[in-house]
Amino acid sequence: MNIQSLSVCVPAKRCINDCKFCCSKMHDSDYEDNFTEICQYASYAADMRKRLEYARENGCNTCMLTGQNEPQQNREFLRVFAEVNKSLRAPFLNIEMQTSGAFIDAPFLDFFRESVGVTTVAISVACLDDDAANREMIQTRDEALCLETLCREIKRRNMNLRICLNMNDGILARHPFTPESVVGLCGALGADQITFRALWAPDAATEQGQWISRHVTEKTTGFISALKEDIRAKGRYLDTLEYGSDRYDYHGFSVVVDEDSMAQEARKSAVKYLILRPNGHLYSKWDSKASLIF
Numbered sequence: 360m361n362i363q364s365l366s367v368c369v370p371a372k373r374c375i376n377d378c379k380f381c382c383s384k385m386h387d388s389d390y391e392d393n394f395t396e397i398c399q400y401a402s403y404a405a406d407m408r409k410r411l412e413y414a415r416e417n418g419c420n421t422c423m424l425t426g427q428n429e430p431q432q433n434r435e436f437l438r439v440f441a442e443v444n445k446s447l448r449a450p451f452l453n454i455e456m457q458t459s460g461a462f463i464d465a466p467f468l469d470f471f472r473e474s475v476g477v478t479t480v481a482i483s484v485a486c487l488d489d490d491a492a493n494r495e496m497i498q499t500r501d502e503a504l505c506l507e508t509l510c511r512e513i514k515r516r517n518m519n520l521r522i523c524l525n526m527n528d529g530i531l532a533r534h535p536f537t538p539e540s541v542v543g544l545c546g547a548l549g550a551d552q553i554t555f556r557a558l559w560a561p562d563a564a565t566e567q568g569q570w571i572s573r574h575v576t577e578k579t580t581g582f583i584s585a586l587k588e589d590i591r592a593k594g595r596y597l598d599t600l601e602y603g604s605d606r607y608d609y610h611g612f613s614v615v616v617d618e619d620s621m622a623q624e625a626r627k628s629a630v631k632y633l634i635l636r637p638n639g640h641l642y643s644k645w646d647s648k649a650s651l652i653f
């Protein structure tokens with residue numbers, strides 16, 4: 360089994376943001392939060408240990424802290440995760456955290472780095488060059504969320520910075536909608552890696568699906584096509600990730616165009632993700648309880 364990464368869903372009652380394109384809200388989430396219910400008992404940590412060990416023994420090197428909310432919302436869970444990881448025969452060394460950055464300040468970043476072992480912070484961005492527009496699209500209560508400040512603090516701690524662009528017509532508010540603009544702005548923020556994420560709407564009838572259909576028009580799809588052509592022409596192929604996406608050196612950045620963020624097109628035997636749900640069980644698909652592994 361080829362496993363690109365293990366996603367650990369950090370439990371929380373509801374997300375502190377309300378992104379207009381949130382894929383988590385487009386399908387049911389009926390996984391119980393057994394951490395909150397039974398975390399006093401060593402059994403949850405023991406079960407988590409088995410799942411992390413299983414992922415490691417199947418060749419998975421990367422652990423992504425994510426979920427249907429923001430991982431920074433549950434510090435106690437992160438602390439338990441860190442303890443369990445350190446107890447593995449071969450702990451995850453590459454630990455990534457996916458976040459919009461809401462309410463993450465310098466002490467929080469210190470906690471992620473020093474206590475949890477986070478090595479890469481992947482900032483999810485809806486508008487790259489206008490903080491107010493970004494905050495408006497992710498509907499955050501963090502009125503101080505500023506990409507420049509956040510990225511600077513991440514780089515000051517020598518952590519890897521990945522900028523994950525949720526591609527929509529408003530990804531750039533003040534600059535020409537060109538690959539050069541996007542790459543230049545990501546470079547100015549200190550990015551090491553850039554992911555262009557095609558927004559995915561499994562159910563066009565949902566509020567989020569309707570937002571995507573209004574805001575991901577030919578302007579965005581045309582940009583992605585032009586970008587792919589430019590990457591092929593000017594980039595240098597680095598490698599192919601297990602699920603099939605090619606990674607390129609493009610103007611000095613590691614660049615991936617992820618048009619399959621939900622692993623719908625996972626190749627025959629390839630498994631793109633393992634997902635550890637808040638109930639403590641392991642799955643292979645974001646949108647199917649039937650994908651339970653154990």
Ligand code: SF4
Pocket residue numbers: 374375376377378380381382383384426427428429459497
């Ligand atoms: S931060 Fe993530 S989980 Fe929360 S609303 Fe936005 S996309 Fe959804």
